[in-house]
Amino acid sequence: MDDIDDMFSHLLGEMDHLSQSLMPAADPPDVVPASQRESTFSIGFTDLNASLYELEDNDLDALVADLRSKSTENTSGSQNQIAASAVTEEPGPAQIPPPSNAAESSEELQMDESQTKADKIKLALEKLKEAKMKKLIVKVLMSDGSCKTLMVDERQTIREVLDKLFEKTHCDCSIDWSLCETNPELQIERGFEDHENLVEPLSVWSRHSENKIYFVLRPQKYVMFTDPQLFYMWKKKTVCSSEINEQSKQLLLKEHFGGSALIVPDLEGSLYLKEDGKKVWKPRYFVLRASGMYYVPKGKTKSSSDLACFVRFEQVNIYTTTNYKQRYRAPTNFCFMLKHPCIQKESHYIKFLCCDDEHTLLLWANSIRIAKYGTVLYKNYQAAKTRASSLETLHCTARNGKFHSHSTVFTGRSTNHVEDHPHESPPDFIPPPPPPGHAQV
Structure with a gap:
C-alpha cells in the first residue's frame, strides 16, 4: 500500500508539472516581437523574404491578391480619407512605365522581371504584417531531394495541401501519399492526418528548429481499411490476407466503422517500456482501449478492474x-513514442515503447490512430479514395487530349513536308515529354 501511495503521489506531481508547463502565460504580450512574428511566416527557410522569392509566380500573385482583398475588408469601416490614402500607396498599372523601345535587350528584360517580382x-x-489570418510559406521536400514551396493558411487541411502537391508534381494521386514531419x-517522424490543419502543428516548432516536412508514399497510412483483418482478426494467426476476399473485408469495415459507435481493435500484448532518464527497457503487458493505453500492474490480472491507465490519447500524438x-x-x-506535440526536445513526459517486430509495431501504431481519431479516420480514407479517382480521371483526360493534339499537328506538318519536298522522308515523330515531376516523385 505504501508503494501504491508513493506511485500515486508521484503521478499527481507529474500531472501538475505537465499542466503547468503546457499552460499559456498569464499575461501574454499584446505585441509579438518582429523576430518571432516573422518565424511564423515561413518553414524551412532562413527568412521570410527568401521563402517568398521561392514561390512560383502564380502563387505569389494569388497571395498578393488575397492579402489585398483582406486589407480592403479590414479598412472598409475606416474613414474615407484613410481609405483613399491606402489606395494611393498601392502601385497600380498606370504607374508602370512603358517600355522604352521594341529592341530592348534580354538583359534589361530580365532585370525588369526581377524588379517586378x-x-x-x-x-x-507589407500586407502580411497587416493580415490577421496566420499564413505559412512551407518548403516541402520530395523523396528525390527536390522541394516544392507552398503558401498555406490556417484554414487549409492536409487534404487540400496534398491536392496542391498533386497539381504541382503530376504524381499518381494514390491514397498512400502523405505529408510527414520529422524531428532530427x-x-x-509522424504522418499528418488528412483532416488536420497544417499550420497548427507547424506553429509549435521552435524558431531554429531543424524539423522538416516530406511528401512521401506511406503504404501503411490506410492499411487498417485496406486490410482490416490484420487488426480485427489478429488473434487468428492462421488467417492470411490472401484468404480474405473483398466482400469479407467490406463486412469487417461495416461492422467496426459503419455503426453508431467505433469499435477499437481488441489489441493487447507485451511491449518494452523505457524507464525515465535511463537506458533501461522493461517488459509490461499493455491493453488498448478507446480511451487510452492501460497496463497490468505487477502481481495483478488482466481483468478491467486491475488495469492501470498508462496514457490517454487526447493530448498526445504517436x-x-x-x-x-x-x-x-x-x-x-x-519503437514508437507518445508525446504532446508541443514537446520538441527530450523530456521525461515522453513515453518510449518498443515492439518485438515490425508487424507488432504496425498493429500498435495504427490501432492507436484508430482509437485517437475514430470514424474521422475512415471518412478521410473514403474522401481520399474519391479524390484520387477523380484526379486520376482528370489527368487521363488531359494526357489523352495532349496526345491527340500532338498527333494532329504531326499529321498536318508531315503532309505539307512531303508535298513541298517529295524526295525527302517525313521527320520521325517525337512524343511530348512527360509532365514535369512525374518521374521524380
Missing part, C-alpha cells in the same frame, strides 16, 4: 522512431 515580394511583406533531434537500438539501447529498432 521584388516589388510583389515587398508588397506581400528526437529521431522521430510518432515512429529510428535507430533507438543504438541511441537508447532498445531491444529492437521497432
Whole structure:
C-alpha cells in the first residue's frame, strides 16, 4: 500500500508539472516581437523574404491578391480619407512605365522581371504584417531531394495541401501519399492526418528548429481499411490476407466503422517500456482501449478492474522512431513514442515503447490512430479514395487530349513536308515529354 501511495503521489506531481508547463502565460504580450512574428511566416527557410522569392509566380500573385482583398475588408469601416490614402500607396498599372523601345535587350528584360517580382515580394511583406489570418510559406521536400514551396493558411487541411502537391508534381494521386514531419533531434517522424490543419502543428516548432516536412508514399497510412483483418482478426494467426476476399473485408469495415459507435481493435500484448532518464527497457503487458493505453500492474490480472491507465490519447500524438537500438539501447529498432506535440526536445513526459517486430509495431501504431481519431479516420480514407479517382480521371483526360493534339499537328506538318519536298522522308515523330515531376516523385 505504501508503494501504491508513493506511485500515486508521484503521478499527481507529474500531472501538475505537465499542466503547468503546457499552460499559456498569464499575461501574454499584446505585441509579438518582429523576430518571432516573422518565424511564423515561413518553414524551412532562413527568412521570410527568401521563402517568398521561392514561390512560383502564380502563387505569389494569388497571395498578393488575397492579402489585398483582406486589407480592403479590414479598412472598409475606416474613414474615407484613410481609405483613399491606402489606395494611393498601392502601385497600380498606370504607374508602370512603358517600355522604352521594341529592341530592348534580354538583359534589361530580365532585370525588369526581377524588379517586378521584388516589388510583389515587398508588397506581400507589407500586407502580411497587416493580415490577421496566420499564413505559412512551407518548403516541402520530395523523396528525390527536390522541394516544392507552398503558401498555406490556417484554414487549409492536409487534404487540400496534398491536392496542391498533386497539381504541382503530376504524381499518381494514390491514397498512400502523405505529408510527414520529422524531428532530427528526437529521431522521430509522424504522418499528418488528412483532416488536420497544417499550420497548427507547424506553429509549435521552435524558431531554429531543424524539423522538416516530406511528401512521401506511406503504404501503411490506410492499411487498417485496406486490410482490416490484420487488426480485427489478429488473434487468428492462421488467417492470411490472401484468404480474405473483398466482400469479407467490406463486412469487417461495416461492422467496426459503419455503426453508431467505433469499435477499437481488441489489441493487447507485451511491449518494452523505457524507464525515465535511463537506458533501461522493461517488459509490461499493455491493453488498448478507446480511451487510452492501460497496463497490468505487477502481481495483478488482466481483468478491467486491475488495469492501470498508462496514457490517454487526447493530448498526445504517436510518432515512429529510428535507430533507438543504438541511441537508447532498445531491444529492437521497432519503437514508437507518445508525446504532446508541443514537446520538441527530450523530456521525461515522453513515453518510449518498443515492439518485438515490425508487424507488432504496425498493429500498435495504427490501432492507436484508430482509437485517437475514430470514424474521422475512415471518412478521410473514403474522401481520399474519391479524390484520387477523380484526379486520376482528370489527368487521363488531359494526357489523352495532349496526345491527340500532338498527333494532329504531326499529321498536318508531315503532309505539307512531303508535298513541298517529295524526295525527302517525313521527320520521325517525337512524343511530348512527360509532365514535369512525374518521374521524380
